[in-house]
Amino acid sequence: FLEGIKDCRWEFVLLSMALGAFAFWLRGLRWRRLLLPIDDSISRMTTFNGVNIGNISNFVFPRIGEFVRCGVITRRSAPADPSEPSQKKATYDKVLGTVVLERGWELLVMLLMLCIVVIGGFERFGGFFVEQIWTPMVERFDSGIWWVLAALILAGAGAFYALWRLRDSNGFFGKVWGIFKGILQGFSSCFRMERKWLFFAYTAFIWMIYWLMAASTVWAAPFLDHLTIMDALFLSLVGGLGFAVPVPGGIGAFHFVISLALVGVYDVPMETGIIYATLSHTSQAITQIVFGLFSYAYEAIKK
Numbered sequence: 001f002l003e004g005i006k007d008c009r010w011e012f013v014l015l016s017m018a019l020g021a022f023a024f025w026l027r028g029l030r031w032r033r034l035l036l037p038i039d040d041s042i043s044r045m046t047t048f049n050g051v052n053i054g055n056i057s058n059f060v061f062p063r064i065g066e067f068v069r070c071g072v073i074t075r076r077s078a079p080a081d082p083s084e085p086s087q088k089k090a091t092y093d094k095v096l097g098t099v100v101l102e103r104g105w106e107l108l109v110m111l112l113m114l115c116i117v118v119i120g121g122f123e124r125f126g127g128f129f130v131e132q133i134w135t136p137m138v139e140r141f142d143s144g145i146w147w148v149l150a151a152l153i154l155a156g157a158g159a160f161y162a163l164w165r166l167r168d169s170n171g172f173f174g175k176v177w178g179i180f181k182g183i184l185q186g187f188s189s190c191f192r193m194e195r196k197w198l199f200f201a202y203t204a205f206i207w208m209i210y211w212l213m214a215a216s217t218v219w220a221a222p223f224l225d226h227l228t229i230m231d232a233l234f235l236s237l238v239g240g241l242g243f244a245v246p247v248p249g250g251i252g253a254f255h256f257v258i259s260l261a262l263v264g265v266y267d268v269p270m271e272t273g274i275i276y277a278t279l280s281h282t283s284q285a286i287t288q289i290v291f292g293l294f295s296y297a298y299e300a301i302k303k
Helices: 002-006 010-035 044-057 064-076 092-120 122-140 143-165 171-192 196-220 229-244 253-266 270-302
Strands: 079-081 084-088
Touching: 002 270, 010 044, 010 092, 010 171, 010 196, 010 270, 044 064, 044 270, 064 092, 092 122, 092 171, 092 196, 092 229, 122 253, 143 171, 196 229, 196 270, 229 253, 253 270
Parallel strands: none
Antiparallel strands: 079 084
């Protein structure tokens, strides 16, 4: 492992880290498009800091960063009424609705691109996807799990109906309904965006950056010189599945799924695949930590 690390081309690793930092900025710009209909005073720097602080928070507890970055925006939001500074235009529930929309959109785009890559290159990638991902997932979902899911859906529908019926007659249900309504208002902010094409343009640029990040890491590894730029795209999408697993910072899950893909598709030994996975994950983890600390310090000093 150490010999493989020593042979790496570190200039490409630094390029990947720089691209990762640029992706954080683009994600902040895209998120701001959803926030502007709620509060047009939100700055680009605030959304950039929110993304960075959310990233570093995910190393503490999985997915907590999505809630933390909502707090960053809410604190910087302008008052809805100058006489009531505590009442913000971008309330926490509305900001949370924009995060739900953004992350849902990101997941949808990733799955769509994965389907295109797998179907378009089925002879090369299809066997891995079917044998290592789809079949094990289907085997885990037996008939008992489907009954549990159906029961949860019915329970959720019943809770929503009770919440709606009792929203005016019960104080607790009224507050919960207000939060739920705020989340829906944030979620629907996409319909009130100006220049909607910018949101889609930012998404395209973000995924182009992700692709270049994966390609840069491939170029950094001499033992992967036989891989093409399309292989880098496939590894980027597979790595996204690893980050989707709810573990702090994707540690472990990312390394496992990337190494599995390198073994199953390219016959790269597991020991060698771990080098690439560690190089890719650690370089981006360092970038997230550095920029997360910078944004945290920036917000603390600004306060």
